[in-house]
Amino acid sequence: MSVRxxxxxxxxxxxxxxxxxxxxAAPQGISTEQRLVSVMADTKAREAASAAGKRAAFLCxxxxxxxxxxxxxxxxxxxxxxxxxxxxxxxxxxxxxRKDEFMSGLVKVLKPEDRFNMAVYYATQSVRPTPGHDVRxxxxxxxxxxxxxxxCHGASARGTKDVAxxxxxxxxxxxxxxxxxxxxxxxxxxxxxxxxxxxLTNHEVAALAAYLSALx
Ligand code: HEC
Ligand code: HEC
Numbered sequence: 001m002s003v004r005x006x007x008x009x010x011x012x013x014x015x016x017x018x019x020x021x022x023x024x025a026a027p028q029g030i031s032t033e034q035r036l037v038s039v040m041a042d043t044k045a046r047e048a049a050s051a052a053g054k055r056a057a058f059l060c061x062x063x064x065x066x067x068x069x070x071x072x073x074x075x076x077x078x079x080x081x082x083x084x085x086x087x088x089x090x091x092x093x094x095x096x097x098r099k100d101e102f103m104s105g106l107v108k109v110l111k112p113e114d115r116f117n118m119a120v121y122y123a124t125q126s127v128r129p130t131p132g133h134d135v136r137x138x139x140x141x142x143x144x145x146x147x148x149x150x151x152c153h154g155a156s157a158r159g160t161k162d163v164a165x166x167x168x169x170x171x172x173x174x175x176x177x178x179x180x181x182x183x184x185x186x187x188x189x190x191x192x193x194x195x196x197x198x199x200l201t202n203h204e205v206a207a208l209a210a211y212l213s214a215l216x
Contacts, residue, residue, distance in 0.1 A: 036083055053121025056114040068122040073172035083123035084161035090115045099187045127168035132210040141211025144204055167215035174209040
């Protein structure tokens with residue numbers, strides 16, 4: 001056996017055991033989701049991950065804004081979104097369960113640690129709601145939300161780790177997302193949302209978007 005053929009496996013073993021996401025960063029037996037929840041609960045770890053996430057997010061600023069408040073109407077705000085939901089959506093773009101012409105290609109270049117840290121960064125930013133002017137439309141949206149959506153998205157529309165936060169989301173994006181589910185466009189499939197969205201009228205979609213985007 002040559003020296004080289006003995007050294008290569010040793011080097012490989014070294015790199016694998018120190019690869020990002022392994023070793024001390026992810027203790028054995030803890031899922032990424034559990035680690036994300038514990039980092040969010042620990043001030044020092046959260047601030048470190050958030051700072052790393054902000055550096056990695058230079059790729060995202062153009063569309064999602066410096067602090068996760070999007071300057072483009074069709075692009076969702078990420079600020080204040082649930083971190084586990086954010087990470088799951090990034091993974092879904094990466095493996096094709098969710099499709100978008102820009103996002104799908106982009107996330108493939110992100111390392112697991114970048115995805116993790118960006119989820120922490122955006123989740124810890126504050127979302128800026130869009131105040132709507134049509135009070136009657138907003139009120140109609142609020143009534144519909146309480147009846148048809150609050151059971152899953154929460155009374156204040158703040159979401160959970162599996163269900164998106166909708167409060168303060170971009171109104172145009174909300175409409176696009178609801179129409180996507182309603183048409184079963186295939187860019188995004190979720191049994192729970194497709195079931196709800198297929199019965200929505202255009203007026204209800206507009207009212208819901210006006211109501212939700214104005215919520216803090
Ligand atoms: C060229 C514009 C563009 C860039 C750059 C971009 N995004 Fe997006 N992003 C979008 C659009 C558009 C959507 C909505 C896609 C859809 O309708 O499903 C989206 C959706 C998302 C979502 C899902 C949000 C939700 O509420 O479900 C996440 C998470 C996300 N992007 C993260 C990122 C991250 C992290 C980066 C940087 C690495 C990034 N994006 C860069 C345009 C962009
Ligand atoms: C049975 C539970 C359930 C109900 C009821 C429900 N949703 Fe959802 N909603 C979800 C889940 C789960 C997701 C995330 C799906 C995914 O990962 O694609 C979601 C996602 C969404 C999104 C996409 C958010 C984003 O950031 O991309 C919008 C918009 C939305 N829901 C609006 C509504 C509205 C409006 C109603 C009421 C008419 C409603 N939902 C009722 C479970 C529900």
